Amino acid sequence: MIRQLAIAGLAFFASLVASAHAGDAKVIHVASTFPLSLKLFSEATGRLSEQVDSLTGGEVQLVFHVPGNLAPASSTVDRVATGELAAAWSTAGQFATHDSAFELLSSIPFGPDTMEFMAWFMEGGGLTLSRELFASHGIHNVPCMVLPPEGAGWFSKEIRNVDDLKGLRIRFFGLGGRVLARLGADVVKMAPSDILAALKNGEIEAAEYSLPSMDLTLGLQSVSKYYYFPGWHQPSTLYELYFSEAAWHSMTEKQQQTIETVCAAVMTDAIGRAEIMQSEALEEIKKRGIKLRRWSPELLLTFEATWGKVADEEMAANPHFKQIYESYVRFRDQYGFWKRFSYLH
Template structure:
């Protein structure tokens, strides 16, 4: 069996991994940036692993690893880019240190729902743009999951006005974090596994992570009382399998097609599962005494105005951000024309 990243410690110090691709089974280690114990992530990883092995008759096997097992979560995509890791399970916004445009490929504040996001991605040019961007860094990206709206954050106190956000130290991901920083919050980034501990120690005062079903398992209800909705910052969120281009190029065309097709099935199954899991999670959180709150209209308008300002700033500094944002915006305007006439709401 050939393990592309089996000697990661050596690879990290000796340079690019250079696996031998002889006959037999090819095992591709996948460094996850998300805890695999969380619902949806665990099911997706198991399904993808099973499908790829079955459909390739055991020629290709994916081996998923917990965050930190092969590399720190914050460095994972960079290590895939360099060839020191074979593959990663992540979201594009985790590569934003190279260009803020990658954050648009995770989620867009006040942006599309799942149907519209998938339409833009697969039929509106989004995937071609993202593959061009990741390809420049030696990565082949494969869409594998898309989530519905996330929770908008956990807080110890109610947020009644923008004044309550000023100076608040909060863990917030992606472009939503840029919006809150614009409004005066002290925004920090940290992996999922560190959030609850940081809140207990008082290192942060609030946080957002993901869907209610995931936040529940992560234990955010143990460190905060108020849970806010809607998730204006992530109305839909894309997750992908990232494979080093050299590793991807060594696979046969049939093996490549199999992994792409398996990811499509995982995405299809996950769309329904993610939607149906959230009611039960919210009911359990409510039963535990968590206060579910909706943002006031005034605050939502404040967030949206701040997002417009952030988008303008990023377009002025990043040509790629402008290219991706304008691609989505053109698609959105055309889609809205159709949606206005065709949908009941």
Template sequence: MIRLLAIAGLAVNASLATFAFANDATTIHVASTFPMSMPLFSEATGRLSEQVDSLTNGEVKLVFHVPGDLASASGTMEKVSSGEIAAAWSTAGQLANHDSAFELLSSIPFGPGTVEYMAWLFEGGGLTLSRALFASHGIYNVPCLVLPPEGAGWFSKEIRSVDDLKGLRVRFFGLGGRVLARLGAQVVEKPPGDIMDAIKNGEIEAAEYSLPSMDLTLGLQNVAKYYYFPGWHQPSTLYELYFGDATWRKLTSKQQETIETVCAAAMRDGIGEAEAMQMNALQEIKRRGIKLRRWSPDLLLTFEAAWSAVASDEMGTNPRFKEIYESYEQFHNRYGFWKRFSYLH
């Protein structure tokens, strides 16, 4: 079993802002935005800890902390940017309050699947743009995990038309939430650990979180009756390690290369694991009496039109959003030529 270096309840002190030295080893404390018990996150962080330790001969240790230990779930990225903590395990959209362009670096509604996202990121200029944006906030980002389409949300009632969304109090993350808000929903952002209580106490009426395996672990099948697909809002989702610039610069070039290489391997492993894990999870959700639904073609067209309007508005006001989105769109159009001729679906 993969050994997880997740720590709960550890006293936090000033040394966590950069490094802790013991026996000439560099220990980097990593604040997680996500519960460490979640499928895929658990395996990925365990693998990252173990392999970085092994391949650096114990010179570098990544110690992952549960949300609320070093920082709140929603505050991990802020604290890395400010230099208060050394590193975070999170996703770019957590910095969207600083710049909406970060949201495109988490996921793009009606955008790329995992393979196309990785192609744009590593070969189409996406990572260059991403690192420039993060550098302006004092962060060095290392892609470590990309997940397939999420479920599109859990609802207490069926959604047959856009009118059913008007006034609906729903937890939704990122740009997908902007789309639903444009269609009249009351969108609330909640860290995963707060979603269940928010539904139980009536603060929200619906919620999306992640893949079926993660939603099942979170327990959303216990508080909602209908589970919708496809996840138009997050066809793929990127997760990364985020290091404060000072933390990253203090590592040797070999140590930096090791972390990049281990993260690349984690992405490879995660793609296969994530796809294979959802079959049993979805069957279990169905076995528990949950009604699985696909969005109607009319609603999907409505969501897509609303997304186009959101993207247009953002490009008109945020040049960084425009630069990154146009980079992806140009790559997507070229990629689509190849895809139409070469893929069966």
């Protein structure tokens, strides 16, 4: 059973890691940053809940809550860090107000595709650096899902050159937002559930969110005329479970290993499912009269050059950012030798 509690006014729990019955089952309430109605998120959290319950014989139960039940979407990871919440389902970039290096652990502009990201993160040093950084804030992170390139945004007008971005009020996430802001856009941070209304009432003029299948479910095609690709800002995006150190260490080693193993299985499943869903979503979006556009080569070069400047400045200002970005660049240089000789493109 997918344990997603969406009842408004849910009383605050005396303890978010509690006894499930008179026995010793452990219930861990997980606050989600993202709408659990979106297909890939609902499937991932449902499988996490079901399989952790099954493989631990009911000893550990993950109960996922929609944004706003336990915490606003924007503060789920913050509240895990303070110990107010036991766990969150989110992405590292949501914790970037504490350290910009966390943004690199979500996604890297003009960076790796899904397989390259996973190679760097799981085997090339990314996970070790990630765990060290999260541990300094009292959080244990478990990678659970990685998704392919996002759409690059929904716009009411065509974007032909940099001047078309100047003053444009746009909802955009992460380091890509820093790039657009540098180019003159008015970048706004906003929870997914607020995007559609903000586009309808003119609070924002454009927005990016996620994959075509998720954007379609949010209804962004109902208010925008143009949908841009490729998603240079997020060629791949990592999603994780975040546990407070107290919640994580309240479990046995076997229970911890079970969560890690189930997350790995969910990640593998999501890679295939996410890829196969997007063509159908794009066909549906085209039927709605939306015009699909690719960024011009000139704009992509501008985005990439501006990203280079943002990265250089951030490395100079933040040693954690520098450490993580240089780890990835070293990996890419090494990986690129293999990729150039072994892949067709």
